[in-house]
């Protein structure tokens with residue numbers, strides 16, 4: 793992808809530095825009222841990319857063509873989701889995928905997720921968004937969640953978007 797986007801070595805290192813990743817383990821308990829709740833509400837990741845290792849229970853869904861598609865578990869297979877920063881550095885060529893996790897009625901689900909983040913103070917340059925650092929992006933996301941209860945994300949930084 794770095795080659796496709798013609799990023800030089802310096803930019804590749806700043807956007808996807810091997811020291812700027814977070815690893816999370818999730819346990820989603822089973823729930824009899826699986827139709828009433830989401831295990832994780834719809835969102836995009838703030839990462840460059842996210843790598844998910846899900847077990848065989850399923851529940852991850854991605855928004856595709858206006859509808860939600862299930863990401864069926866495939867043994868020994870990782871899922872790579874693109875995040876907001878990849879969308880920005882690719883000038884919207886690659887899209888940050890909206891996804892959510894459904895609750896399972898009878899089985900708990902375990903997933904292992906790795907999030908690759910850019911360097912905190914590396915400047916993200918794009919023709920579609922004003923220049924920002926990942927630190928700024930993260931702080932803005934937190935502020936929006938605090939004020940309105942929801943992430944606004946990249947739209948905040950879009951050139952010519954006052955919302």
Ligand SMILES: O=C(O)CCC(=O)C(=O)O
Pocket residue numbers: 818832837844846852891893903905
């Ligand atoms: O557990 C999963 O499969 C996805 C988790 C996720 O989307 C997230 O942590 O951002």
Ligand SMILES: [Fe+2]
Pocket residue numbers: 835836837891
């Ligand atoms: Fe996510």
